[in-house]
Amino acid sequence: MEQKFNRNQRIAAITKVLVENPNKIINLNRFTELLNAAKSTISEDIVIVRESLSRLSMGKIETISGAAGGVKFISEVSKEQTSEFVDGLCNVLMGKDRVVPGDFIYITDILSDPNVITQAGSILASKFNSLEVDYVVTIETKGIPLAYEVAKILGVKLIIVRRDPKVTEGPTVSINYVSGSSKKIQTMSLARKSINKGSKCLFIDDFMKGGGTASGIRNLLHEFECELVGIGVLIDDADTPRKLFNEYMSLLQFNGIDENGGAILSPSNL
Known part of the structure; x- marks a missing residue:
């Protein structure tokens, strides 16, 4: 049986992957496979991560469109x-x-x-x-x-x-x-x-x-x-x-x- 993760667990995992791979485009499929979740669910999680990092001045998450697109984390310091x-x-x-x-x-x-x-x-x-x-x-x-x-x-x-x-x-x-x-x-x-x-x-x-x-x-x-x-x-x-x-x-x-x-x-x- 495939493991399921709640929202808090998914957000923690997404944040870790993004922060450890700065300026690297991460395709959403990587998160859907890793966390056994639908792409729409992952997109909602990323919105929460983006807003949290922005409010804390810890960096920003950019969305890259296209077939080879995804999201990437860019480090910032206030x-x-x-x-x-x-x-x-x-x-x-x-x-x-x-x-x-x-x-x-x-x-x-x-x-x-x-x-x-x-x-x-x-x-x-x-x-x-x-x-x-x-x-x-x-x-x-x-x-x-x-x-x-x-x-x-x-x-x-x-x-x-x-x-x-x-x-x-x-x-x-x-x-x-x-x-x-x-x-x-x-x-x-x-x-x-x-x-x-x-x-x-x-x-x-x-x-x-x-x-x-x-x-x-x-x-x-x-x-x-x-x-x-x-x-x-x-x-x-x-x-x-x-x-x-x-x-x-x-x-x-x-x-x-x-x-x-x-x-x-x-x-x-x-």
Whole structure:
């Protein structure tokens, strides 16, 4: 005998499937087979899920028409949730013990904290939903967790650019670029098989100083006939005002060190 589910059980299952597959079109037949329910019943359940997520500012559900259509979940974060998270992160990072020699901020523990990265990734992803990117791109190594989270929420693949070619990745394309802050010449590489020609890409990193890395990423993508359509970073160094890029998204601004030796951070204009 086939198992029957009540409305609450169906709504819980539908929500879980949609949230775990962001930006992926889920055909209604998947739900009818999974939950042993008529398509009209599933449609009514989805209306309830859509209204609940919208009222709680947790995301939206879009309906895709046509034979290959269905519904898809798009993650969203409210301004209130964004402000609360960014303010809290500023407070954590402004401690005097966070400043290391060279006036850098220690953020390695933040970048490895799943709770922080999930929230930061959700906020950044929500800002780039409309771009319909094909890949999220980052450069090894500290920005990988954040970039991975953004890629997961946008429902696309993550591309990791290497500073040194890896023989296990086969033929690569390498370019030299100039650091926007130190003006030193550095190298980045990407495997030829890693990305499709003509793709739209989003660059995600942990920190932006002069914009040299982002400029290098743009030039490297040009070699693959791909386009850099957006840039998102966790922290922007406001003490380096003349950057190689003017259009990018950041969550926090680093404004130098105060007279007591602590970092000065503030929320960016999101």
